[in-house]
Amino acid sequence: MNLYAATIPQFKRILQNVERWLDKTTAYAESKKFDPNTLLTARLAPDMFPLLRQIQSTCDQCKLTVARLTAKDPPKHPDTEQTIDELRKRLHSVIAYLDTFTPADFDGAAERLITLPFFPEGKAMTGADYLVERQIPNVYFHTSMLYAILRHNGVDVGKADFIGQVTYKDK
Amino acid sequence: MNLYAATIPQFKRILQNVERWLDKTTAYAESKKFDPNTLLTARLAPDMFPLLRQIQSTCDQCKLTVARLTAKDPPKHPDTEQTIDELRKRLHSVIAYLDTFTPADFDGAAERLITLPFFPEGKAMTGADYLVERQIPNVYFHTSMLYAILRHNGVDVGKADFIGQVTYKDK
Numbered sequence: 004m005n006l007y008a009a010t011i012p013q014f015k016r017i018l019q020n021v022e023r024w025l026d027k028t029t030a031y032a033e034s035k036k037f038d039p040n041t042l043l044t045a046r047l048a049p050d051m052f053p054l055l056r057q058i059q060s061t062c063d064q065c066k067l068t069v070a071r072l073t074a075k076d077p078p079k080h081p082d083t084e085q086t087i088d089e090l091r092k093r094l095h096s097v098i099a100y101l102d103t104f105t106p107a108d109f110d111g112a113a114e115r116l117i118t119l120p121f122f123p124e125g126k127a128m129t130g131a132d133y134l135v136e137r138q139i140p141n142v143y144f145h146t147s148m149l150y151a152i153l154r155h156n157g158v159d160v161g162k163a164d165f166i167g168q169v170t171y172k173d174k
Numbered sequence: 175m176n177l178y179a180a181t182i183p184q185f186k187r188i189l190q191n192v193e194r195w196l197d198k199t200t201a202y203a204e205s206k207k208f209d210p211n212t213l214l215t216a217r218l219a220p221d222m223f224p225l226l227r228q229i230q231s232t233c234d235q236c237k238l239t240v241a242r243l244t245a246k247d248p249p250k251h252p253d254t255e256q257t258i259d260e261l262r263k264r265l266h267s268v269i270a271y272l273d274t275f276t277p278a279d280f281d282g283a284a285e286r287l288i289t290l291p292f293f294p295e296g297k298a299m300t301g302a303d304y305l306v307e308r309q310i311p312n313v314y315f316h317t318s319m320l321y322a323i324l325r326h327n328g329v330d331v332g333k334a335d336f337i338g339q340v341t342y343k344d345k
Contacts, residue, residue, distance in 0.1 A: 009180070013306050047218075047326045118345060126342035135184050136340040139310060144336055147318030155218045155326075165315055169307040171297035174289060 006072055006113055006134060007106040014065040015101050017146055018094045020167040021061060024153055024160050025087055031158045040086050045152050057149035058090050062097045064145060068138040069104060071119075072112040072130050177243055177284055177305060178277040185236040186272050188317055189265045191338040192232060195324055195331050196258055202329045211257050216323050228320035229261050233268045235316060239309040240275060242290075243283040243301050 032039035043055040052060065059082055070077035078100055084090050113131040122128070128137065146165075153160055203210035214226040223231065230253055241248035249271055255261050284302040293299070299308065317336075324331055 008302065009306055016307065017311075047322055048328075051325060116343065116345065123342060125345050127345045128340065128342060131179065132341045135180055136187065137337060140188075140314065140337055143311065143314035144318060144321075144333070147315060148322060151218055151319060151322045154222060157219075162315070166308060166311055169299065170303045171294060171299060172287065174287065174296050174298045 005106050005109055006130060007104065007109040009134065009139075010069055010072065010109075011101050011104050014069070014142065015098055016167050017142065018062070018065060018098050018101075020164060021058065021146065021149065022091060022094050023167075024150065024158070024164060025091060027160055027164070028153055028158050029087060035157075042153070042156055042158075043085075043087070043090075045156055047148065047152060047155065051148065052145075054149055054152045055084065055090070057145050057152065059084065059093065060145040061142065061149060062093050064138060064142045066097050066100060068134065068142065069101060071117050072115070072134060073104065073108045074115065075108075176277050176280055177301060178275065178280040180305065180310075181240055181243065181280075182272050182275050185240070185313065186269055187338050188313065189233070189236060189269050189272075191335065192229065192317065192320065193262060193265050194338075195321065195329070195335060196262060198331055198335070199324055199329050200258060206328075213324070213327055213329075214256075214258070214261075216327055218319065218323060218326065222319065223316075225320055225323045226255065226261070228316050228323065230255065230264065231316040232313065232320060233264050235309060235313045237268050237271060239305065239313065240272060242288050243286070243305060244275065244279045245286065246279075 028042060029039045032042070044053045046053045059080070062080065066077045066080075069075075078096070080093060080096065084093055113129065115130045116127040117130055117133045118127045150160060150165055199213060200210045203213070215224045217224045230251070233251065237248045237251075240246075249267070251264060251267065255264055284300065286301045287298040288301055288304045289298045321331060321336055
């Protein structure tokens with residue numbers, strides 16, 4: 004499996020799923036007559052990120068993973084979003100960035116040694132380990148926490164929304 | 175990347191991480207003088223699984239993923255656990271099952287067509303799509319929800335506990 008197949012289509016699916024959860028969030032807010040942006044400060048615990056930052060973090064983890072695996076400079080996002088509409092633009096921007104990649108960009112990515120400032124001194128991770136052990140968990144962590152915040156606050160999202168549309172073949 | 179590398183070591187890491195979160199849970203309960211098993215009925219929303227079932231589901235998703243990818247019959251677990259100690263045994267049992275696999279068991283797994291009763295009529299998924307699009311999200315969904323329930327109830331788990339020990343190389 005080329006690391007393109009393990010990242011680009013699935014990260015796009017995740018970001019598109021998140022946008023559909025936001026659709027359900029605004030529909031729920033409309034039905035209950037509250038401003039959906041009030042949910043952006045909701046947290047599961049006082050020392051966890053609120054919804055807004057969970058969405059920003061999901062975007063960042065997707066973006067940074069593919070940038071580091073392919074040794075490219077990621078686009079900058081200054082974390083200035085304050086509304087669901089602005090967060091939608093952030094999601095679209097990362098999806099557009101993911102769309103710039105081809106499988107060839109990931110040639111050698113599994114074996115490439117990646118180093119980051121917060122790794123232990125003198126240590127690196129292979130691209131494959133970095134993806135499987137650190138970044139896939141990281142992406143799903145933030146995605147799950149933002150889903151959990153919505154769910155805890157009554158938004159009608161379910162497991163099928165979490166998984167999204169999958170790829171079937173004819174038998 | 176052979177699908178062994180994308181599943182067995184990481185699923186073991188996840189199950190071992192969950193056991194460490196349970197260690198923190200029992201330590202927290204001891205410090206606050208409550209029975210840690212009372213948390214097993216905690217939920218994030220009334221129509222979500224409680225902690226106990228999130229742990230069982232994490233075990234099941236890990237077990238079923240590798241069984242289906244390798245076309246083997248998984249061991250049965252009758253969901254009779256009622257305590258954290260019993261859930262620890264379930265985690266150990268799945269880890270022992272994962273330890274029975276070798277990379278050769280996953281030869282051809284990425285291309286194998288997988289069919290399940292709840293798929294649309296006449297449809298299948300390739301092993302690679304099944305893993306990336308459905309099962310990795312499924313495993314992290316349940317793991318994240320169980321983490322979120324613990325975190326929401328004051329257990330001192332953090333992001334480093336979620337990721338666990340990763341594999342470093344010398345630069």
